[in-house]
Amino acid sequence: MAKASVYMNERLHTAGSDRSSDGRPMPDEAMETRSDDVLISLFQSGDQGVFRILVERYQERVRNLLFSIFHETGTIDDLAQEVFIKAYEGLGRFRFESSFYTWLYRIAVNRARDELRKRKVRRFFSFHGLDDSTEKEVMERTTVEPVSMDEQELVAKGLEALPEKYRMPVILKDLDGLSYEEIADVLECEIGTVKSRLSRGRTMLRNILAPLLKDSGQ
Amino acid sequence: MSGLSKQELRELLSLAVDGELDAERRTILDEYCASHPEALRELQELRRLKALMGARRTVPPDPFFFTRLSQSLEKSAEESKNLLPFPSKFVPAASAIAIVTFIGLGITIFLQRGPLLQFISETSTEVQQAYEKSILKGSILPLFANVGNDEVLQYALFGTLPLDKESDAALRVDEASAEGYRIEVGLKAEKQNRPAVTVDDLYAEVKPTKVQAIRIDSVLKAAREKIARAGFYAENNALAIDPEITQLNRRVLSRIVGVLEPAQRKRLDRFLREHRALYTVDFDEPPSVDHPPAVPRHATVTGHPRDYIVITPDSLAVTTLAFDVDSLHGQWSVQVHSNMVQMHRKLEEFVRTQARRAPRIPERRTEAPVRIIGEGDVMSIEVGRMFVDEERNLPRLVVAPRGRGETFFRFEMRSGTVPGDSDRLNIRSDLDIEAQVRTQMDSMMKHLQWMQDVQIRELRTRDSLRALREAARRRDATADSLR
Numbered sequence: 001m002a003k004a005s006v007y008m009n010e011r012l013h014t015a016g017s018d019r020s021s022d023g024r025p026m027p028d029e030a031m032e033t034r035s036d037d038v039l040i041s042l043f044q045s046g047d048q049g050v051f052r053i054l055v056e057r058y059q060e061r062v063r064n065l066l067f068s069i070f071h072e073t074g075t076i077d078d079l080a081q082e083v084f085i086k087a088y089e090g091l092g093r094f095r096f097e098s099s100f101y102t103w104l105y106r107i108a109v110n111r112a113r114d115e116l117r118k119r120k121v122r123r124f125f126s127f128h129g130l131d132d133s134t135e136k137e138v139m140e141r142t143t144v145e146p147v148s149m150d151e152q153e154l155v156a157k158g159l160e161a162l163p164e165k166y167r168m169p170v171i172l173k174d175l176d177g178l179s180y181e182e183i184a185d186v187l188e189c190e191i192g193t194v195k196s197r198l199s200r201g202r203t204m205l206r207n208i209l210a211p212l213l214k215d216s217g218q
Numbered sequence: 219m220s221g222l223s224k225q226e227l228r229e230l231l232s233l234a235v236d237g238e239l240d241a242e243r244r245t246i247l248d249e250y251c252a253s254h255p256e257a258l259r260e261l262q263e264l265r266r267l268k269a270l271m272g273a274r275r276t277v278p279p280d281p282f283f284f285t286r287l288s289q290s291l292e293k294s295a296e297e298s299k300n301l302l303p304f305p306s307k308f309v310p311a312a313s314a315i316a317i318v319t320f321i322g323l324g325i326t327i328f329l330q331r332g333p334l335l336q337f338i339s340e341t342s343t344e345v346q347q348a349y350e351k352s353i354l355k356g357s358i359l360p361l362f363a364n365v366g367n368d369e370v371l372q373y374a375l376f377g378t379l380p381l382d383k384e385s386d387a388a389l390r391v392d393e394a395s396a397e398g399y400r401i402e403v404g405l406k407a408e409k410q411n412r413p414a415v416t417v418d419d420l421y422a423e424v425k426p427t428k429v430q431a432i433r434i435d436s437v438l439k440a441a442r443e444k445i446a447r448a449g450f451y452a453e454n455n456a457l458a459i460d461p462e463i464t465q466l467n468r469r470v471l472s473r474i475v476g477v478l479e480p481a482q483r484k485r486l487d488r489f490l491r492e493h494r495a496l497y498t499v500d501f502d503e504p505p506s507v508d509h510p511p512a513v514p515r516h517a518t519v520t521g522h523p524r525d526y527i528v529i530t531p532d533s534l535a536v537t538t539l540a541f542d543v544d545s546l547h548g549q550w551s552v553q554v555h556s557n558m559v560q561m562h563r564k565l566e567e568f569v570r571t572q573a574r575r576a577p578r579i580p581e582r583r584t585e586a587p588v589r590i591i592g593e594g595d596v597m598s599i600e601v602g603r604m605f606v607d608e609e610r611n612l613p614r615l616v617v618a619p620r621g622r623g624e625t626f627f628r629f630e631m632r633s634g635t636v637p638g639d640s641d642r643l644n645i646r647s648d649l650d651i652e653a654q655v656r657t658q659m660d661s662m663m664k665h666l667q668w669m670q671d672v673q674i675r676e677l678r679t680r681d682s683l684r685a686l687r688e689a690a691r692r693r694d695a696t697a698d699s700l701r
Contacts, residue, residue: 052284059283060276067277077280081290088291152275155267173236174271180238199225199232206263212270213263 036100043091051091055084058101061176062108068171069112071156079115083108098185105178105186109168116164151212158208166201169194174202222250227257235264361389361449361459361565367438368416370445374470375415375495379445387566389449391464392496399464401527403457404569404596415493420474423489424482429669437473441466450526451565458526458539461588461601471497527588527599529572534590572597 031039032053039050062083066076086107094103159167168187172178183198184191206213222230230247233239239247251258327334361381373379380388390402417438426434448463475483487499528535573592591598 055284055287060279063280063283064274064276068274073277076277077283077286080283081287084287085290085294089294151270152273155270155274170271174268175274177272195229195232199228202232202235202264202267203228206260206267209267209270210263213266 037096040091040094040096040100044094051088054087054100058104059084061101062104065105065108065171065176066112068156068159068175069167070115071160075115079111080108083111086111099182102178102182102185105172105176105182106188109172109186113164154209154212158205158212161208162201162204166197166204169198170201170205173198222246231257231261231264234261235268359451360446361451361457362445365442365445367435367442368414370438370441370470371417371420372415373445374441374467374474375490375493375497377467377496381562381565387562387569389459389463391467398600398602399461401459401461401464401599401601402596403459403599404566404573404594420486420489424478424485426478426482429672430477430482433477434474437470437477441470451568457529457565457568459529459599461525461527461536464601468497475499527601529590529597529599531568531571534588536588569597570595 031050034042034053036054036057039054042050043054059080063076063080066079066083067073070076070079083104087104090107094100159171162170169183172183172186173180178186180191180194180198183194187194227250230239230243230250234244234247247261251261362379365379369379377392378388378390387404392400392402417434420434421431444460444462444466448460448466450458452458475486478486483499490498525536526539528537528539572590573594573596588602589600591600
């Protein structure tokens with residue numbers, strides 16, 4: 001068992017020692033310039049070491065996506081780890097029907113949704129938390145006063161106040177800059193639905209952050 | 219352009235923020251915003267919001283992210299080798315769920331115990347019925363069940379044994395000729411107009427002592443056990459009959475004669491003549507029995523292989539079979555009445571069919587001197603005397619009291635040989651005989667001891683009575699002299 005794990009670690013850390021299609025060893029630099037699809041093909045053909053390159057290529061984007069959703073630095077690393085573990089387990093079955101990063105984002109969004117659901121349940125069963133947070137949350141959900149928080153904190157709080165189905169399109173569009181098609185792919189819905197939810201979410205967020213937007217506009 | 223709905227305006231504004239409006243829709247929005255300042259203000263706020271979002275705070279890079287990921291992957295690989303269908307970290311949760319489920323199930327069963335018990339009861343009844351029905355389908359049933367002492371006595375006297383009180387069919391044995399015996403099975407065999415004779419009638423005639431009654435009872439009990447394994451009927455149309463049953467009636471009667479004193483034998487002979495029995499007591503021959511009347515024993519041998527005459531619709535054979543009689547009778551006891559009648563009807567039909575077919579099959583003989591013939595509704599099996607008397611390797615024990623009041627028994631054993639059998643079989647048979655003889659000798663010794671005790675008690679009682687009579691006589695004499 002331990003021997004197998006060591007072997008896997010070595011494989012994950014030695015992407016540069018792999019060989020190109022003509023059989024010659026491929027240097028790290030050459031590998032890192034390869035596209036996602038090429039790396040995935042190598043992974044599927046047994047070169048598990050290329051996974052490291054994919055992780056390094058997307059780890060910050062995944063972490064920032066999760067941070068946009070949860071705004072907690074303590075949680076996002078664990079969640080990001082789980083996202084990449086899931087990607088590692090599923091990469092062998094990847095069928096190139098979408099780009100790797102939308103597939104990875106889909107995993108991340110689904111994991112985030114699960115976490116949000118769990119937290120909702122946990123909050124439901126935690127009466128102390130309920131007493132402490134509901135009133136506060138209600139206040140925050142109504143308006144966000146730019147008194148002691150900076151703009152980014154206010155925006156984060158505003159996003160947090162959005163229902164999950166409106167929050168995701170806003171984050172993916174305005175924070176990560178994905179196209180409508182990519183968002184539809186990540187969220188597994190129609191483009192029209194994405195546009196509708198995005199417009200609705202923005203309007204809701206604008207209403208929540210109205211004082212901030214007025215201040216910054218003056 | 220005041221005709222834009224709130225939703226349409228919202229979507230146009232959102233598209234405008236993303237720069238996704240085509241020229242036509244941009245014109246529409248521009249014209250709308252020109253006439254609606256609040257729409258223009260909303261567009262500006264949305265652009266400001268997007269700018270704020272774009273300038274979001276990002277998390278600092280984590281240089282050890284992949285190191286920790288590879289450790290997590292290693293752990294995940296170990297967990298994937300876990301035999302449980304879930305990660306080991308969920309074991310406590312799974313245990314808790316299992317306990318809650320168990321308790322919940324227990325409470326549910328407790329609350330629903332009434333309907334559950336009813337369900338189990340109904341199910342067990344159904345199973346019992348299915349079991350009973352399955353017995354009748356293809357299983358082996360004893361021909362003679364619930365045979366009592368009265369039936370055994372009637373069989374000894376008349377050679378007729380009804381299959382069952384409810385059945386019209388019976389089995390009858392007869393010493394057909396000097397060459398052999400005949401076993402008849404069918405309706406005709408039952409239609410012998412014989413008077414019913416009971417053991418009480420016999421006792422009333424011969425007036426046996428208590429000891430004699432015990433010995434006669436033991437003879438009848440042993441005969442009951444032999445009758446229980448004398449015949450079997452299989453649902454798949456096969457009949458197995460023990461050829462020894464041909465001699466059983468005479469042997470039973472001989473043993474009863476052997477128990478009785480000469481005066482009682484005369485009374486028994488009169489009893490047999492009055493009831494037109496098949497046998498009479500032969501006073502020329504000293505009474506001899508195959509087995510000494512033994513003290514009743516409860517141990518019975520079941521499953522001991524014996525030679526049976528087996529009759530199927532198209533074959534006749536003599537073969538060695540071993541029946542577990544106790545088990546078969548146990549099954550018989552769970553039969554319902556309707557099933558018994560059904561079985562007997564099937565057997566009667568089988569016998570009738572055999573009786574009709576037998577005359578047309580003249581070659582229905584086995585290597586043993588056994589053949590089957592038919593007449594009317596009765597199927598007859600002729601068994602050669604040689605087959606029963608000589609070819610059977612059964613011990614023939616003759617035990618007779620030497621004289622009245624003597625407590626000594628003459629013991630004689632005659633063992634036949636089995637033609638064609640190996641020496642090994644003969645040796646085994648001799649060992650069996652020896653074991654049987656030892657058992658019987660033990661029984662006899664116990665019985666003799668018991669008889670001595672009885673006699674001593676009788677003598678003491680007699681002495682006591684004599685003494686009492688003497689005392690009474692003296693008292694009367696004294697009284698007379700006083701007068």
